[in-house]
Amino acid sequence: xxxxxxxxxxxxxxxxxxxxxxxxxxxxxxxxxxxxxxxxxxxxxxxxxxxxxxxxxxxxxxxxxxxxxxxxxxxxxxxxxxxxxxxxxxxxxxxxxxxxxxxxxxxxxxxxxxxxxxxxxxxxxxxxxxxxxxxxxxxxxxxxxxxxxxxxxxxxxxxxxxxxxxxxxxxxxxxxxxxxxxxxxxxxxxxxxxxxxxxxxxxxxxxxxxxxxxxxxxxxxxxxxxxxxxxxxxxxxxxxxxxxxxxxxxxxxxxxxxxxxxxxxxxxxxxxxxxxxxxxxxxxxxxxxxxxxxxxxxxxxxxxxxxxxxxxxxxxxxxxxx
Amino acid sequence: xxxxxxxxxxxxxxxxxxxxxxxxxxxxxxxxxxxxxxxxxxxxxxxxxxxxxxxxxxxxxxxxxxxxxxxxxxxxxxxxxxxxxxxxxxxxxxxxxxxxxxxxxxxxxxxxxxxxxxxxxxxxxxxxxxxxxxxxxxxxxxxxxxxxxxxxxxxxxxxxxxxxxxxxxxxxxxxxxxxxxxxxxxxxxxxxxxxxxxxxxxxxxxxxxxxxxxxxxxxxxxxxxxxxxxxxxxxxxxxxxxxxxxxxxxxxxxxxxxxxxxxxxxxxxxxxxxxxxxxxxxxxxxxxxxxxxxxxxxxx
Numbered sequence: 001x002x003x004x005x006x007x008x009x010x011x012x013x014x015x016x017x018x019x020x021x022x023x024x025x026x027x028x029x030x031x032x033x034x035x036x037x038x039x040x041x042x043x044x045x046x047x048x049x050x051x052x053x054x055x056x057x058x059x060x061x062x063x064x065x066x067x068x069x070x071x072x073x074x075x076x077x078x079x080x081x082x083x084x085x086x087x088x089x090x091x092x093x094x095x096x097x098x099x100x101x102x103x104x105x106x107x108x109x110x111x112x113x114x115x116x117x118x119x120x121x122x123x124x125x126x127x128x129x130x131x132x133x134x135x136x137x138x139x140x141x142x143x144x145x146x147x148x149x150x151x152x153x154x155x156x157x158x159x160x161x162x163x164x165x166x167x168x169x170x171x172x173x174x175x176x177x178x179x180x181x182x183x184x185x186x187x188x189x190x191x192x193x194x195x196x197x198x199x200x201x202x203x204x205x206x207x208x209x210x211x212x213x214x215x216x217x218x219x220x221x222x223x224x225x226x227x228x229x230x231x232x233x234x235x236x237x238x239x240x241x242x243x244x245x246x247x248x249x250x251x252x253x254x255x256x257x258x259x260x261x262x263x264x265x266x267x268x269x270x271x272x273x274x275x276x277x278x279x280x281x282x283x284x285x286x287x288x289x290x291x292x293x294x295x296x297x298x299x300x301x302x303x304x305x306x307x308x309x310x311x312x313x314x315x316x317x318x319x320x321x322x
Numbered sequence: 323x324x325x326x327x328x329x330x331x332x333x334x335x336x337x338x339x340x341x342x343x344x345x346x347x348x349x350x351x352x353x354x355x356x357x358x359x360x361x362x363x364x365x366x367x368x369x370x371x372x373x374x375x376x377x378x379x380x381x382x383x384x385x386x387x388x389x390x391x392x393x394x395x396x397x398x399x400x401x402x403x404x405x406x407x408x409x410x411x412x413x414x415x416x417x418x419x420x421x422x423x424x425x426x427x428x429x430x431x432x433x434x435x436x437x438x439x440x441x442x443x444x445x446x447x448x449x450x451x452x453x454x455x456x457x458x459x460x461x462x463x464x465x466x467x468x469x470x471x472x473x474x475x476x477x478x479x480x481x482x483x484x485x486x487x488x489x490x491x492x493x494x495x496x497x498x499x500x501x502x503x504x505x506x507x508x509x510x511x512x513x514x515x516x517x518x519x520x521x522x523x524x525x526x527x528x529x530x531x532x533x534x535x536x537x538x539x540x541x542x543x544x545x546x547x548x549x550x551x552x553x554x555x556x557x558x559x560x561x562x563x564x565x566x567x568x569x570x571x572x573x574x575x576x577x578x579x580x581x582x583x584x585x586x587x588x589x590x591x592x593x594x595x596x597x598x599x600x601x602x603x604x605x606x607x608x609x610x611x612x613x614x615x616x617x618x619x620x621x622x
Binding site: 020023024027029030031033034036037038040041043044045046047048049050051052054061066067068069071116119120122123124125128129131132134135136137138139141142143144145146148149150151152153154156158159160162163166192195196223224225228256257260261275278279282283288291292295296298299302303306307 | 339340343344346347348350351352354355357358359361362364365368377378379380381382422423424426427429430431433436437442445446449451452453454455456457458459460461462464465466467477478480481486510511512536539540541542543547558561562565586589590592593596597600604607608
């Protein structure tokens with residue numbers, strides 16, 4: 001590269017042979033800058049990878065001078081904890097719950113923002129459009145605890161919804177402890193928090209579509225529906241595919257904090273997912289080895305899904321997640 | 323004349339479907355807007371309504387028999403302000419640290435001829451796609467003896483890989499010529515980063531710092547896992563505990579003889595007070611986050 005530059009621009013003198021040491025001397029600051037981040041990687045990302053061996057040991061937190069040291073001092077037990085995990089009915093339950101809850105979320109919530117973005121784009125009144133566009137994604141910035149607080153206010157025993165039901169002569173519904181409605185509550189609150197934000201993402205993609213396409217279609221006599229079907233949707237297709245791939249790729253990761261905040265012992269049967277179970281067993285009940293084993297299972301499947309999603313992304317859209 | 327005529331023909335052929343779609347859009351987006359805003363309005367109304375009105379369920383979207391005792395109770399009798407202080411410290415300090423680390427990591431990795439670039443990027447990708455798990459991470463934090471400190475609350479988001487890659491990709495997209503000419507003038511790497519690259523990347527840096535701030539502010543799980551004392555609890559942990567320990571609240575209300583304060587009112591007040599910083603920052607959030615969407619989608 002440097003030789004080519006030198007040849008093309010004879011005025012610039014070719015540099016002296018430039019070795020690694022010289023490079024390091026000139027740019028040591030660049031390496032110094034990397035140190036804090038790398039320190040974090042080693043401590044909080046790679047050291048826990050060593051901690052995975054807890055899954056293959058009878059781990060006792062007090063076996064060593066500190067919890068990490070204790071890992072080395074605990075005895076190996078092979079796949080004992082995995083046998084325990086895979087033969088328990090809980091494992092099947094939390095796996096199914098994870099798939100069912102996230103499946104519902106994708107099924108019911110994925111199409112809504114696409115439709116909303118198309119509708120929002122049809123609104124010609126600038127003030128109205130701006131108001132809607134600003135208001136709908138306010139909830140996206142609320143924490144799950146705040147969303148929980150708001151919905152507790154709305155759906156609690158003496159909340160506005162139950163007061164209305166009671167006034168109309170219906171029975172009050174305990175939304176937070178009824179196993180029949182709890183998954184619906186999870187899907188609905190997820191929608192409340194995320195639909196507006198996703199709408200804005202799709203809207204950004206719609207505004208990037210070349211407006212001359214619509215003009216041409218109009219001249220050809222295409223109606224509104226036809227324009228949406230033949231121009232807007234194809235224009236949105238890459239974004240839709242990307243979002244769907246990401247959703248599927250991160251299916252094991254999402255929803256954890258929401259469920260952790262919303263659920264309680266009465267709805268464990270329908271709401272306990274892999275991550276909440278890892279947390280409750282692994283830290284809550286101090287069954288560290290089982291928690292780590294299930295966490296490892298989760299990480300391996302998540303890894304396959306995410307790398308798979310990225311491969312599909314690269315193939316279909318020529319774009320990488322990272 | 324001819325032009326107008328053609329326009330008319332178009333209008334006639336389109337009018338019905340166009341009008342219907344337009345009407346549906348106006349109505350539906352109106353409903354969606356209400357759906358986002360009314361619950362917030364309801365909570366605000368509840369926090370300023372009398373205890374009797376709150377418990378009877380007669381508060382809708384405007385305070386009934388307005389009072390400030392609930393707010394006063396939350397501010398004076400609960401650890402709310404302390405929790406708010408913790409959250410502000412973690413968010414403020416955390417965001418600044420995370421931004422410095424993110425920029426410091428993204429800049430070297432954005433240089434195509436940086437020696438070892440591939441290796442470092444690989445390290446980030448590997449640790450991004452493979453997670454050691456909750457239990458091992460907790461053991462590390464315990465080993466470091468930082469449980470119940472601010473450090474434990476900042477550590478999990480010290481550098482968020484996705485944010486780092488967004489900044490790195492943005493740096494890569496900057497025109498090289500400016501940097502080149504500064505280098506010929508003898509500017510050092512640090513100098514170039516601080517006085518050329520960063521000012522040119524203001525929009526993406528604003529967006530990413532917003533993402534970090536939201537992460538820190540909203541995090542409940544790590545705050546719950548890594549803190550044990552009331553003194554160290556963050557706002558999210560405090561709110562969660564308030565909603566889930568209503569029994570102790572009832573007792574305290576009875577003992578303190580707060581007749582015009584109700585449990586549901588307190589929960590509403592706590593939620594409303596914690597929303598103030600988000601609402602105050604919303605204009606900035608809106609400006610930079612919406613811009614950030616396009617940055618996120620352009621990255622390749």
